[in-house]
Every structure is written in structure tokens, then in C-alpha cells.
Amino acid sequence: MPFASLQLDDQGNLRHFLTIEGLGRDLLTRILDTAESFAGVTDRSVKKVPLLRGRVIANLFFETSTRTRTTFELAAKRLSADVLNLNISTSATAKGETLLDTLRNLEAMHVDMFVVRHADSGAAHFIAAHADPGVSVVNAGDGGHAHPTQAMLDVFTIRRAKGELTPLKVAIVGDILHSRVARSQIAALNTLGVSEVRVVAPRTLLPKDARSLGVHVFSDLEAGIRDVDVVIMLRLQRERMRGALLPSEHEYFQLYGLTDERLEAAKPDAIVMHPGPINRGVEMDSLVADGPRSVILQQVSHGIAIRMAVMSMAMQASGGENP
Amino acid sequence: MAEAGILSLIDGIAERLKTKLRNRNIPDPAMIGIHSGGVWVAQRLHERLGLSEPLGELDISFYRDDFTRIGMNPQVRPSTIPFEVDDRHIVLVDDVLQTGRTIRAALNEIFDYGRPASVVLVTLLERSGRELPIEADVAGLSPPLQAHEQVKLNGPDPLELIIVEKPLTTPES
């Protein structure tokens, strides 16, 4: 598996955070534990720690995303780092500059870390493979491949709500085929050893050989969420209707939308999650979104702590010997 | 030094600390221990002094000055300060005072929680090797040590002080 060698340095420490694949249980647990420490920082009057003071973190977003970019920016600032926001979608590549040239130009400005979001699967890997030594890359979502910080904040939320992860059954409902979030969640949950991971979707939204990801496959919502401890709903993109993948949001909600009634199939203390933003009336109705089982808002705040943890762990020691 | 000796050392510290607090007219201080050794010592001091406020615990990993050289500490623990720091008299407790950098980091961290009225520093041991102008208000012992010798507090149960021979690059405390 080539991903481990790119992401870890020779001491097994995080160097780039690109995908959950190739990372072991211990490292993932360390990320969660480190995030616990950062979670407390938000409750103080001074919501910052000086850990990454003087470091420069560049948000390289080739796909627009206010929400993810803002949490990365907030996380970087809470670490006292300087932040550069670069929305490339409008500038350089529109003029035909290659990704590699963009990278080189930014490196010339002595950026220490890139947080990258791109429409191509493998984009974060490409940048990490070509970055200068001493520069770290964090993947904020590459095509349909991975969104590892989202998966980690989801697992962090589950751990905080449920404690021990191993006995849990988790169901992921929605457009698995196109979802980088789902792929990373599945990898994280399996690596951390949960009891069972399920995916629930109509056939058009399931990838070929879905079972090879290490999941049980369902096309019926009720059967899929029966007796689960966690239900994760994925966002449905509008384009899916246009690509002949689904007839309508109406039918999708009829079959896969979460309501209090349908939730009765799950365990009585099951929690409901969603990476956001929610399409109310499509993935779930408002009663569920705002209801007692929803931990969606907590996911958002956990996102900052997880990203603080990942950025500090991946940030390179700059020169000098290790003791 | 075995646990019995350490505990009697802590008893001595407790007495001198009570005197100090009385002289400074501090009736109800709050106590903070620095992970990990400082917390173990603080737990016992806290008991001896019968403080009302629960003990605060500080992990200074995010405030160290050597991140650029050695990177992130893999075993960070959450800091918990279960009381208001503003206008409070704090007793800061650590196990070993050597360079003074840990205390510098701890002070910076405490000040990010609020503005204390004062900070009194208590250490189980203090030894040579200061790199910053920081001194303990109350220290249990001042053993004469060579530069290549390192003293460590092991714990939490039982507590034990040992001296190790270290290679030339010593970690800071």
C-alpha cells in the first residue's frame, strides 16, 4: 500500500494527511486524543495556543467551499499560524497555469503547509509527491477519493457520544458512489475496529464491488439501519438528478429520507450525523435534523479541534536535529 | 529516593507553603499542577492544605518553545482548569525545576486562561541549569547534580525519585 510511505516520515509520525488508507489504528487514536486537548481551548477566554506561531498555512481551494475552508482557517488561527486563502478556481488555472506551477510559485513564498481541496481524485497525493521537503499537505477533499479530516471529526463525535467504538454498528446512507466522505469514514471506522459498517443506497449510487470496501450493502433503508448505533446521512447533490442517477428528490426522500418514524428501526439511543450542509426534506426532515438524536452541530465544533490536531501533528519540525 | 522519603519531603513543603501563604495574606489559593510529575506532587499537596477548589492540571505541550526543533508531543493530554483564573492567587506546582522553560510555558498558558492576582511557584526539587530568570518560592530539595545527571520523578503509584545519566543533549524541564 503506497499511501503509508507518502504520509509518514521514517519515525512513523504524520507528515502529510491525505487519506485514512495506510494509517494504523494507533495513529488514528492519537489524532483523536490530541483533538481532545484542543477541544478544551475553545472554552477559554483566549481561544488560541501559540504552537504554530510564525508558520504559514495556505488554503489551496480549487473547489469553492466556504464551510470547510472556514473551519480550516479558524483551526489554523487558533494555533496562531498565519493563514493565506487562495481560491484558485477563479484565478490561475483559469489562465492555464498548471497545478505544479501554482505549487512552485507558492512554495517560493515559504508556505509551511498546504490545505488542498480539488475536484480530481489523487490531487492531494500529487501535490504531496511534488512538494518541497519540509512542506506538509493536508487533504481537504480530493474528487471522489478522500476527505480524511471529515472522517476523523465524525469518529471523534461518535467516540464522545458513545465511548467505546468496537461494539458499534454504523450505517452510512446516501450517494456512496460519489462520496469521498463515505470512503474515508468507512476506512476510519474499519481501522478503528467497529463491529459493523453498512452502506445504504439505491443501486445507481453504489460503487462497483462496494463490499470490497469492507461494508455490508443495503438498498432498503429500514433493513440498513436496523439496530444500528449511528446513522450517518450523506448530502445528495442536485446533479445526480440530471445524470440519470435518480428520478427526483421526492422519490429519494420517500425511500431514504430520515424521519422519526423510520429511525425507530435503529437502536433507541442511536445518534444521527450529517457532514453538512443538510438538504432538509431530502436527506432528513427538520424534526430529525433539530431533534434530540442529532449531533450535527457538535460535528461542526469538533471539526475545528480535529483540524487543529491534524495540522499540528503534520507540521514539520523545521531543520535542527531530533533529540 | 523511595516514596516514604518523598512524602515526608512533601509534608515539609506543605508546612513552608502554608507559612508563605499566610505571610502574603493569601487565604484561599487555587492550585495547578504541571503534567505529569507536577500533578502527582500537587495532588498530595492539595490534600495536605485542604484546599476547597479542585486541582487544576496543565499540559504545556502547546506552549513549549521547541516545537520548531522537535515537533509535536505525541502524548498530549487536555489541560483542565476548573475555576476562574481572573483575580485568583495561584499555586503552581512542578516536580523538577532546571532550565525554567517549562515554568515559562506554564505561565503563558495560565495567562491565556485569565489574569491571576499572583502566582507562587512550588517545586519538589530544584537543581542547577537555569536558562531563564525563574526561581521557586518553595523547593523541597536542592540536590547537587552534574550537568550530565538527570533527576526523574516516577509515579503515580508508588512515587520514586531516580537519578539517570543522560547523553549530552538533555531534555529541558
Added chain:
Amino acid sequence: MTPLFERISITGGHLLDPATGLDGKLDLHIADGVIAAIGAPPDGFDADRTIDAGGPFVIPGIVDLSARLREPGHEYKATIVSETTAAAHGGITTVLVPPDTDPVIDTPAVAELIRRRAKQSAHARVLTVGGLTRDLAGEQLTEMAALQAGGCVAVSNAWKPLANTLVARRALEYAATFDLAVFLHPEDHALRDVGCVHEGRVSTRLGLPGIPEAAETAAIARDLALAQHADARIHFRGISTGAAVEMIRQARSKGLKVTADTAIHQLHLTEMDVDGFDARCHVVPPLRTQADRDALRKGLADGTIDAVCSDHQPHEPDAKLAPFPSTAPGISGLETLLPLALRLTQEGVMDLPAVIRCLTSGPASVVDLPFGRIAAGNSADICIFASGQPWRFDAARMTSWGHNTPFDGWEFDTRVTCTLFEGRVVFHREGVA
């Protein structure tokens, strides 16, 4: 470059040509650009030059059914001169160029331009495959008779789709009028969509858009039906699935005039090689499963697949320096065609004469070329290669301008030592007699 029409004797080599049944230690004598005699020299034959093949194999020069030379239009990637030189290094003496140059080969003028350039370089024979439709747009037929008169040996729409099955039918019928073979790329354009890897386990894990097996089989089923109806000669240019092999096997057994080739890399690599987003393995059709690879090997061994080609696609470095889906597909394959093909013998897939046939008379017969065989009077296109001398393929030192190949660093056992084209030595490895 040796002077035109030198008299050459090749001695001491093991002559191997499955098409003519030659297999043994025989000398070869060349004069006036053609083969003068095999075995004993003709009376009064005085060689100007003797090549001591001493041990290595002497086979017909390789016939490559698909090699993109990038000229005209894409000279920043490669040129006819650079790539025919690379072909000579690879023991390849005849290449067929697909029509997707710029401008497209849809007029005899472009075919003639390429022919002239190749003649200037004089390293290999370059034959053109003309366009099936104007500008390869898939709607209007080209002047196929004119293209044929202009030297085109087949017609094709390269990887561009035809507007609909009616156009496909008509194009096949029109080409059949002139007994022109139609090269069909077996791909349903709509099913391919934006896919860039095989739709399977690896695409599922990496979240890369996939090209389903059905994209190939649906196209083949459709084209076989049309070919049968039109009684046309079709050649499937570049199959990648085991299912395709089976369909072609069935069609042949029913007497259809169908031939097929596969790119040499399909016989060695699978979707697993894409793991880690290795853009050097971005090819179309995509690398498929191990089972597909094994079925392709079997199809080659039992003759269902007539030929193996390089599918040569040289690229400039930037074309592969991007995230995987944004990279250009294609491998620069001229220089590894022979060593990779001969590996099949080492791996027990087929015997040596069968491998040689897939590189020489097999491809030649697809388009009725009088090349790929050693016989008196035939053009002296010869490839001499040595066996048992291990060497490491280094992409940085390739002759082709395109260094885009996943075979970088591979160890091979066989190596071309000398290539003759029309009786002239066009490549001779240093340190060899």
C-alpha cells in the same frame, strides 16, 4: 547511416520466421534493399559488409499496427524523425499511424505529408490509417478511395465516436467497397463517460470514475452485428477484456471477417498498477483485472488475437504531471514492445515462434501487407536480437521523445542489437559486431 543498397550478409544467427517456417542457423544475404538469398549466398555474391549475428535471433522486422508519431500537429510531444528512430531501436520496421493527427488524415495530402517526412528520416516504413469520417467528427464519410490511393492501408475513427449506428453501418459498407479494413476502437462513448480507470475494486477504493467492461463489450456486440450485416472486414484495435476475447472467438468460428489486436501493456499490467494514482498507468482502454489479463494472454496464444502492438503514445512531461484524472492517457511503447512480448515466452504463455508471429506476419496479414516475413525478393526488413543478456530499462535514456512509461526500471532478458530497414542498417547497438 549505411549507403543505399549496400550488399550485406548476416551470418551466424538463428533465423526464425514462423510465417515461412524458417527456424535454424541460417545466413541471410541482402542486396538492392531486398533479401537476395537465405542460407547459401547467391553465385558471385560479394558482401560489402558482414554482420556477425553470432548467437542472437534474426527475425523479420516488427510490424506495429498502432504508433502515434505526433506529426503533424503535436510536434511538441514528438516528431516522425524522433519516433521512427525510436522504432528502429525497438526492432520495428513498419508502423501504422492512426488518423488523429492535426490536421486529421482525412485527405490524401496529409497522408502524403507523413509519407514524405518518413522517407526523409528513412528509419522505418510509416503507413497511414486514414480517417473514417471527415475530421473524425463521426458524421460524414471521407473519400476513402482517394485515401487508399494515397497510401492508406486501412481506415479508422481513432477514439472518436461515430454519430450513430446508421453512420457506422454505412461507413463499414463503403469501406468494404474497396476491401479496406476498418479499424474499430471497441468503446461505447456514452458508457465510457468520464471514466479513466477500469470500473472495479481499484476505482471503487480510489474514488476514480470508472470505465465499465460493458463499454467494450457493448461496442463489440454492436460492431460485430454491423460487420456481419455489411459483410465488412473489421479489426478491433486494442481490446482489453476477457469477455471481448470470447466474443471475437465466437464470431470467428461463425466465419466473420474479424481480426483483433491488443496493446502489449495489457498483457503485463492490471488495474492494481494504478493503485497510488500512478499516472504512467493511465491508458485507454484502461488496465483491467488479472482475469482479463490472463484471458488476453490465452487469446493471443490460441490465435483469437492476431497481433500485439505498441499502441505508442509519446507525451511531453507535463501531460503526466497532474492529478490522475487530468493526465493524458498513453504509454511510450516502441522500445519495450519486443522485450515485453518475448517475456511472454519466458512466462510460459506461448512459445517463441508464436510470439514472433504476433509481431510480424500476424499484424501484416490484418492489412494484407507484404512485410513481416523473410523470403527472397521481400524487403530486407530485419530485426536481430540477443537473449540471455539482462539489462535494466531506463526511461530517462529512451530514444523516443516520450519518456512516459510504467516499465521504467524493469529488467529484461532480450535486447535488439541490430535493425535493418529496406536493406540498410538503421540501428546498431554499440559493442556488438
